[in-house]
Amino acid sequence: MRSSRWQAQGNVYLVAEEPLSEELVREEVGDADGILEVRSRGDDWLEIVIWNPDGSSAEMSGNGTRIAACWLAAQTGASEVVVRVGPREVRALMLEDGSVEQDLGPVSVGEPEQVEGILFTPVDVGNPHAVVEGDPAELDWVAPVLATHPRFPNGTNVQVARRVNGSSIEARVWERGVGETSASGSSAVAVVAALGGGGADVSFPGGTIHVDLVAGRAKLIGNAHPVDAPTPLS
Secondary structure (H helix, E strand, O other): OEEEEEEEOOEEEEEEOOOOOHHHHHHHOOOOOEEEEEEEEOOOEEEEEEEOOOOOEEOOOHHHHHHHHHHHHHHHOOOEEEEEEOOEEEEEEEOOOOOEEEEEEEOEEOOOEEEOOEEEEEEEOOOEEEEEEOOHHHHHHHHHHHHOOOOOOOOOEEEEEEEEEOOEEEEEEEEOOOEEEOOOHHHHHHHHHHOOOOEEEEEEOOEEEEEEEEOOEEEEEEOOEEOOOOEEOO
16 A cells, blocks of 8 residues: 655645555554545545544544645646545635645634633634643643543644734644644634634744634635655555
8 A cells, every 4th residue: 555645834644545444544654643545536526534643533634635635636737626524525726826725614613611720712623622822832731631631522632822913823733633743724723713713824833824714614725745755555
């Protein structure tokens, strides 16, 4: 079995077209943040399963779906790609400057809550998020508390973020089933939604992603690139 290795803001995913299992994912993921299994595809659409390194699956990934769209567009020349993940569809438009604009769909923001003395805002971007407003350095102790707290029976992604100015946010993210990652597209949407909405550039250690929230829907602009030649998986 073979895969292609891609990255988006430092997030690395392998893209594979052969069937995967929990065991195979754990064996073959290596140092990547996950594997994108392509279940079916056409010239301008594909259906994927997003696998985490621990063998669990994710409902959504902004960076992962962008990688999948770019992977297909590189082969077919499509200028717009629809990526299906479970019941959700992400539309990705290839822009002239090489970046990609994605419509991630509806975003739901809950009322602020507190557990174990930690104040957070729950956000649903097709996957669960718990956003803490504060110094991103606090992720080191906040994430282990929230990520597996009984409040989230299926676990949650955790972000600690603060607004630098009206159009700029800095953040760190702990992804469910992965741990801390360099960046996350759906997390970028979650922190903008939790910190007041509108549009903003979200800076992660791995790079910056632009988010626009319009009428309860999220648009995401970022990039994705192949890392190297196809990598054989045993």
